[in-house]
Amino acid sequence: MLTERQLLILKAIIDDYVCHAEPVGSRSVSKREDMNFSPATIRNEMADLEELGFLEKPHSSAGRIPSQKGYRYFVDHMLSPTMLTKNEVADIRLMYEEQFVEFEKLIQQSAKILSSLTSYTSIVLGPELFESTLKQIQLVPISKDSAVAIIVTDTGHVENQTVTVPGGFDVREIEKIVNILNDKLQGVPLIHLRHKLSTEIRKVLSKYVDQYDQTMEMLNQMFRQSHNEKVFYAGKTNILTQPEFNDVNRVRDLFNIFEEDQLISKHFRSEQHGMKIKIGEENEFAPFDDCSIITATYSIDGKHLGTVGVLGPTRMEYQRVVGVLDFFSKDLTKVLTKRYQNNN
Amino acid sequence: MLTERQLLILKAIIDDYVCHAEPVGSRSVSKREDMNFSPATIRNEMADLEELGFLEKPHSSAGRIPSQKGYRYFVDHMLSPTMLTKNEVADIRLMYEEQFVEFEKLIQQSAKILSSLTSYTSIVLGPELFESTLKQIQLVPISKDSAVAIIVTDTGHVENQTVTVPGGFDVREIEKIVNILNDKLQGVPLIHLRHKLSTEIRKVLSKYVDQYDQTMEMLNQMFRQSHNEKVFYAGKTNILTQPEFNDVNRVRDLFNIFEEDQLISKHFRSEQHGMKIKIGEENEFAPFDDCSIITATYSIDGKHLGTVGVLGPTRMEYQRVVGVLDFFSKDLTKVLTKRYQNNN
DNA sequence: TTTAGCACTCGGTCCAAGTGAGTGCTAACA
DNA sequence: TGTTAGCACTCACTTGGACCGAGTGCTAAA
Known part of the structure; x- marks a missing residue:
């Protein structure tokens, strides 16, 4: 809906303003190489472009600057991306x-x-991470009642989370749990981990693990983290x-x-x-x-x-x-x- | 070396300036509750304090502001930390x-x-981390030729690093190496890891591992990270x-x-x-x-x-x-x- | 339709006058 | 002798008027 000349002028103004950050006057537009019209003509066109909402004036005796609508039009209809060198x-x-x-x-x-x-x-x-899936879980004891849970995803991302280890757990017990987790959870999207935990894993653990409640508590801590x-x-x-x-x-x-x-x-x-x-x-x-x-x-x-x-x-x-x-x-x-x- | 009154005035000026960020005049100092001297007296003292380098004037008709030396004196000799509520x-x-x-x-x-x-x-x-010691190392394969190395310290800190896995390594081989590492490196300060690697570990590995060169290459990648x-x-x-x-x-x-x-x-x-x-x-x-x-x-x-x-x-x-x-x-x-x- | 010309607008700069907070100095006071 | 009142002085800051110039809108001629 804009004429060829209006496009040319709009582009010239945007170019100039992007570069110099100052309102662009009709004179300086007319001086461009590819511009064969007098300042007066350009003023007329600029007035039209302003009426259409593509330009605005900071004050009555200043040049024009592109409006948001002006940029939008430029981006939508006139953009030719620069290639990289x-x-x-x-x-x-x-x-x-x-x-x-x-x-x-x-x-x-x-x-x-x-x-x-x-x-x-x-x-x-x-x-x-919600699209990533679980690759492996590790549990490394740190002190007598805490451990670091490490979660590795298929994309090589690593998350870690400190958890409380129920009293009385020994290394073998922990190994058993970790094995169950890895067995059941490998390939599961991170976002589904908590759900899986409260359904499938819950069942399996209740069969094989002694201190069921404390274990579940620990695992809840482990997956508590929202994967931001x-x-x-x-x-x-x-x-x-x-x-x-x-x-x-x-x-x-x-x-x-x-x-x-x-x-x-x-x-x-x-x-x-x-x-x-x-x-x-x-x-x-x-x-x-x-x-x-x-x-x-x-x-x-x-x-x-x-x-x-x-x-x-x-x-x-x-x-x-x-x-x-x-x-x-x-x-x-x-x-x-x-x-x-x-x-x- | 400062008189009681000078201390009082210096403190008053610092207080005021810290609070209002504007040069402090003799009049406003004299108006403080604990200040029983006229502006003229205070002006004299301020002139002295300026001569001693504890105060300065932005310009001749402005009040005084504390100089760096003024703050230093305040901090060294007059500071009484506020208790928390x-x-x-x-x-x-x-x-x-x-x-x-x-x-x-x-x-x-x-x-x-x-x-x-x-x-x-x-x-x-x-x-x-240079004071932290190694707790455990894990190696989790991610794709057919890469793995994530995970280093856990005694303080529960976790670092991870992607490494290239030499072709032809299977899970058992990796497990063996990780076991050797954990065996030899547990408790070693992180800062010494690289050194240990190029001395002790080197020797052990050359005995037990097949693809010695590639393995060393991988381990070098693993410990390459400077522990910033x-x-x-x-x-x-x-x-x-x-x-x-x-x-x-x-x-x-x-x-x-x-x-x-x-x-x-x-x-x-x-x-x-x-x-x-x-x-x-x-x-x-x-x-x-x-x-x-x-x-x-x-x-x-x-x-x-x-x-x-x-x-x-x-x-x-x-x-x-x-x-x-x-x-x-x-x-x-x-x-x-x-x-x-x-x-x- | 385009352009030259001209009156007008208005932000920015410059300058001079005025204001006021603050000083240093001096002389009087307790 | 230390303290204070008084006073002249300094100087940043504000205000307002004059001026400048970039830019505009409008009109009339090309």
């Missing part, structure tokens, strides 16, 4: 080089690379170089949210595969009103695992970030799949 | 209630409590409410340091037991120039473990923070010792 691809590949670095470290590294490639803040959600996905940040301070965050109060509001991993994780988690772009107030939290968030998902062998995301000002280099995230998420998926597809 | 002690105790929460969670909680008690930023260093202590922060944004951090550039400099756990850990780590106060430029890093850092240590059974610390502006409530940290670190030590003293 060879060097950038090489930088990413370098990360995978240390071949058997732990999963968590890899994810953490991912966050660092994303923030350095985009110069925004990156937020990466660790594997969502971890949140990794990198380049948190990048956002502070943006002029829209010159006000410390805003910074505080934003960083307060960063301290709530739970909130962030909920907000970033993406159910369906693929890229998602949330602009300004499309985000749930008020401190994100001047921010845009772009997320993509990564998976192993088609199994949805987690989310990689970049947070920047609404005045963000969308093409660049979309380009980076698209490449990166797919590449990460490829690497992870290759590494973990041979399960069992 | 019953409610505050109760809050702390509440934290220990969930009795067998993991060690790491406990430490993380500690950071939260400290920051909420002081309204400053708290930084807590997790256990310094983790750093936990809480209330990072508290510092942003302080007027000295109204400037975003300062905030950025400070938060940049927060992103470098390594640096922080080095700077906060305390070799000897007890409380340490670093005021302003006594800190190593320029972004801390307007900050003071107070740290205390916690231990298990006399064995030095880690550090709890609070970071605030130089204009900090020293008495309060020292009171809180003193109580907290001792209490934490007590609880941890009680929980883990029964090792074997």
Whole structure:
């Protein structure tokens, strides 16, 4: 519904504003190479674009800035993602080089690379464990009445949890229980562990184990932990170089949210595969009103695992970030799949 | 060397400045309850205190503010730590209630409590592993050529590391190796693991294991990890409410340091037991120039473990923070010792 | 339909005057 | 001799007016 020329002008204004963070006047638009109209003509078009809601004016004698709707239109209809350079691809590949670095470290590294490639803040959600299945359980006695329960998943993720060991249990007894657990629970999705425990395991244990009640108590402790996905940040301070965050109060509001991993994780988690772009107030939290968030998902062998995301000002280099995230998420998926597809 | 009256005035000025963050004038000092001198007299004393280096003037017609030396004198000679209220002690105790929460969670909680008690930023260093000893090693196969190595310490700390498994190893072979490791390495301080590996273990393995070279390669991967202590922060944004951090550039400099756990850990780590106060430029890093850092240590059974610390502006409530940290670190030590003293 | 011209708007900067909190110094007082 | 009242002085901060300039909207001509 926009004319060719309007598109051209809208794009020019967004380009300029993204780069300089200052209202763009008709004169400076007219000076662009590909722009063959006088400032007056452009002023007319700008007035129209403003009426349509794609631009706004900070005050009557200033230039125009893109509105949220303007960015949205740009993203939906005019976005051509920037390709990565060879060097950038090489930088990413370098990360995978240390071949058997732990999963968590890899994810953490991912966050660092994303923030350095985009110069925004990156937020990466660790594997969502509810799709992972149990590989093995271990119980290591620590003191006379406590032990560390260790749960390993098929993706190599390790969780541990201190539990109280009922008095009078000896090593053999514990071994027996652990064997039963491993026998019955291997391959069970973590999210079903508690349910299995209170049904099947319950029955088996009541047959073979002496101190049934205390044992169940211990196992409940073991699986009590809610398997929260971890949140990794990198380049948190990048956002502070943006002029829209010159006000410390805003910074505080934003960083307060960063301290709530739970909130962030909920907000970033993406159910369906693929890229998602949330602009300004499309985000749930008020401190994100001047921010845009772009997320993509990564998976192993088609199994949805987690989310990689970049947070920047609404005045963000969308093409660049979309380009980076698209490449990166797919590449990460490829690497992870290759590494973990041979399960069992 | 300071007169009674000078002490009184110095303390009054520090009190006032800590509270209001603005230069303190002679008039407002003279109005305090316990102050029976006219502004003129106080002005004379203030001039003397300035000459001695305990006070400074932002400009000629402003009141005085305490200098770094002033704070130092106050801390060294006039500090009477505030006791915690019953409610505050109760809050702390509440934290220990969930009795067998993991060690790491406990430490993380500690950071939260400290920051909420002081309204400053708290930084807590997790256990310094070099004093921990090995409790048990586990090796869990994940895919056909990789496994997760899990290391449990006597303090219930768990580390894990993905390793490449030499082709052709079967479960029994791995079990044998793990058994040898556990047999030879139990009780060995983590810091000596690598050394032991390249001496004793080497010999034993060459006798009992088939694919010696590949096995050594795997074990090297296993112990490659440098056992860095983790750093936990809480209330990072508290510092942003302080007027000295109204400037975003300062905030950025400070938060940049927060992103470098390594640096922080080095700077906060305390070799000897007890409380340490670093005021302003006594800190190593320029972004801390307007900050003071107070740290205390916690231990298990006399064995030095880690550090709890609070970071605030130089204009900090020293008495309060020292009171809180003193109580907290001792209490934490007590609880941890009680929980883990029964090792074997 | 496009453009040149022109009056107008309005935030930002500069400057001068005024304000007030605070100081240092001096002289008088107890 | 130590303390205090008084007074001139300093200086950051606020206020308001003048000015500047980037940018606009409108109108009329090309």
